[in-house]
Amino acid sequence: MKINQDNLPIKYIMGIEKDLPEYPTGFDILYNEIQLCVRMPDRHKGNFTLHALKTYRFQETEESKLLESIADLIDLGIVEPVNTEENKLSWKIIQNPFAW
Helix, strand or coil, X not given: CXXXXXXXXXXXXXXXXXXXXXXXXXXXXXXXXXHHHHHCCCCCCCEEEHHHHXXXXXXXXXXXXXXXXXXXXXHCCCEEEEECCCCCCXXXXXXXXXXC
């Protein structure tokens, strides 16, 4: 995966997304995950789990907010569920809007 700087929303270029009241949106989660894929392509291949989001990346965010934001990405066809078992929720990135 890659990120085309010309296609990034200004909030990511400026690094102010965490200061905005709606943080984290689905796109904030997606951007975070794609950055991991770019930095560590051998380890991060486009899948992510709710556990990892809650434990390592968005510790201060309510689980319901994370799930709502991910549901938005599913509705847009950007991610798809991989595992829907309780306590094992995971998704796969199927479109990268930041690479266009």
